[in-house]
Amino acid sequence: MxxxxxxxxxxxxxxxxxxxxxxxxxxxxxxxxxxxxxxxxxxxxxxxxxxxxxxxxxxxxxxxxNAHIAEAIKRQAETLDYATAFQMSNPTTLSFAARVADMAPAGLDHVFFANSGSESVDTALKIAIGYHRMKGEAHRTRIIGRERGYHGVGMGGISAGGMTANRKMFAPLMLNGVDHLPHTYDRAQTAFTHGQPEWGAHLADDLERLVALHDASTIAAVIVEPMQGSAGVVVPPVGYLERLREICTKHGILLIFDEVITGFGRLGANFASQRLNVRPDMMTFAKAVTNGVIPMGGVIVADEIYDAYMSGPEEAVELYHGYTYSGHPMAAAAGHATLDVMERDGxxxxxxxxxxxxxxxxxxxxxxxxxxxxxxxxxxxxxxxxxxxxxxxxxxxxxxxxxxxxxxxxxxxxxxxxxxxxxxxxxxxxxxxxxxxxxxxxxxxxxxx
Known part of the structure; x- marks a missing residue:
């Protein structure tokens, strides 16, 4: 015992x-x-x-x-149990960043590590706001989420999220300048659907209404779950995410996929974006990346976003953000072992x-x-x-x-x-x-x- x-x-x-x-x-x-x-x-x-x-x-x-994960954690603890991510790094975390990037869609090559889905979402929102500022568009500050969306319990996540019970008690703390798309679930239209419903792609066009209301020049990013998991497996309609991508591209708005649930195989592909053939500008991940054994999360960022941050003096900190446990070597070791098993056993x-x-x-x-x-x-x-x-x-x-x-x-x-x-x-x-x-x-x- x-x-x-x-x-x-x-x-x-x-x-x-x-x-x-x-x-x-x-x-x-x-x-x-x-x-x-x-x-x-x-x-x-x-x-x-x-x-x-x-x-x-x-x-x-x-x-x-899983014995392979347990052994990997033991070896890492005996070799390097903790290393700061500020001004330093370590081989386990560096190689794991490369491995995650290799699994992502082409052009999303940069990984910022956090410790949970909630932290990953707040990180992605901060990166989005900062990106527009780096490009001289500091007026782009608005975030668009979606009704019934779940993006964790950080203040950015509950602001962009659309689950009433998570929001109502903390309304005074939520971000200003956040609006929401309608959710895509309508039981009268889609009950007992197998896979993606054929009805509902038109709901993406509500983003054009929000653009007309707020003006595109004020909107930094749209964040959605490709499949809404915590709301109860709300499946994207055929063509819906493709339409969101088109509208975001048209208006210079970043598209963020929250893949905390769908990342690393839940939809039968590395990421939902690959299953659905829609490339976002950023993806958040967590949960399955370490098989839940040690907390880890992160954001995978498109090259153009990363490059915008790298445009200043080489000695200057580009992003004033991070966590004591960002890229923790123990979590990275668990992540390596998790992906080992996924690959080995197909x-x-x-x-x-x-x-x-x-x-x-x-x-x-x-x-x-x-x-x-x-x-x-x-x-x-x-x-x-x-x-x-x-x-x-x-x-x-x-x-x-x-x-x-x-x-x-x-x-x-x-x-x-x-x-x-x-x-x-x-x-x-x-x-x-x-x-x-x-x-x-x-x-x-x-x-x-």
């Missing part, structure tokens, strides 16, 4: 730990404790083994307990192979009482539930609890159940996951069920 799990008296930590994005009082009455993990499964403190339906929190595509192509398996299995649940929509893209899917009258969110919580009892750890937000299983999953595991989820949904017929 892990020595830190042995407690005395009441000091088990339940009252001390304030959990993020969690109803803490409910949790502490009904604690769910993960004791260990291996492969695609967690083991709970009571001994139950549950399938990890969301790859941790979208971040563990290789599953858990796991990004494997994710593409599993996409139709997940699609068939999840859409087989159509007709289950309580389900009002199903959608999928890449190795990700979501099911929307009909809420209990006057009790929003309760049905999904009950499904979450029932699924956990029957061997699944799913993710729910509002009335949406999201799935993004590990790339190491078998066909049978995905089929069982969907069938078991269907049973859990069918069994939750009332608030007390």
């Amino acid at each position: 892990n020595e830190h799990l042995v407690t005395s008296g009441n000091r088990d930590g339940l009252e001390n730990y304030w959990l993020p994005f969690t109803p803490n009082r409910y949790f502490k009455r009904n604690p769910r404790i993960i004791a260990s993990a291996e492969g695609a499964y967690y083991t709970l403190a009571d001994g139950r083994r549950v399938f990890d339906c969301l790859s941790g929190l979208w971040c563990c595509p290789l599953g858990h307990g 796991l990004i192509p494997r994710a593409a192979e599993l996409e139709p398996v997940l699609e068939t299995a999840i859409h087989a649940l159509k007709g289950t009482p309580g389900i009002v929509d199903i959608r999928n893209f890449g190795l990700a899917a979501a099911v929307d539930l009909e809420p209990f009258e006057g009790q929003p969110g309760l049905r999904a919580m009950r499904v979450f609890e029932r699924a956990l009892q029957t061997g699944l750890l799913v993710r729910f937000t509002g009335e949406t159940i999201a799935m993004a299983p590990p790339f190491i999953s078998t066909d049978d595991e995905l089929q069982t996951m969907c069938a078991t989820l269907g049973d859990a949904i069918a069994s939750v017929t009332s608030p007390a069920a």
Whole structure:
């Protein structure tokens, strides 16, 4: 047993730990404790083994307990456990920057490291504002996000993001000069779509309305998730991102793809931009880059943006931004090992192979009482539930609890159940996951069920 799990008296930590994005009082009455993990499964403190339906929190595509990653971290800790990123660097981080750039679309060759998706987004927004200033267009300060967008919990991210619950309490702190595109989800038009919906590309034209309202000369960047993950696998309509790219290019606006969820294989390609054949000016990443083992994030920047910053005196700092743990050698070592395993085992192509398996299995649940929509893209899917009258969110919580009892750890937000299983999953595991989820949904017929 892990020595830190042995407690005395009441000091088990339940009252001390304030959990993020969690109803803490409910949790502490009904604690769910993960004791260990291996492969695609967690083991709970009571001994139950549950399938990890969301790859941790979208971040563990290789599953858990990977020996190659553990060994790489051990070697790095014994060689160089920490190195400052200010005025110095180290071989592990330098080579990892090159490796990430090699995976990105052509022309995006420069990597700035952060420690999370939230930091990556705030970094990208700062780079965008600074880029226009470096070009003599300091009047371009406005950021355009999208309704239902999730860009982390930094102040830039919640300002550009469009999730009401994340924004309403912190409104006084949010950035000025931010506007939002409409989201692309309309159940009446797209319910039970397999893959990308044919309806919705026209919604990109709302960017032209915002340009007319604010004037292009005030707009620095548009930031969108190619696939909106935290909002519940909202899939881009055919042609939508292409149209955004056209409008941004026309008006000199930078296009930022938030690929924190979609980067490193979730859509069966290195990045969503490559799957969808749309090149942004910057991409954020995090989560899967280290298989979730050590926090890391970053921004991949187009050559022309980097070059604009490099136009001043050689001895001057070009970007007054960074973190104590930017490019941490331990995180870079974990990243190298993660990509080693992905390449060695062909796991990004494997994710593409599993996409139709997940699609068939999840859409087989159509007709289950309580389900009002199903959608999928890449190795990700979501099911929307009909809420209990006057009790929003309760049905999904009950499904979450029932699924956990029957061997699944799913993710729910509002009335949406999201799935993004590990790339190491078998066909049978995905089929069982969907069938078991269907049973859990069918069994939750009332608030007390």
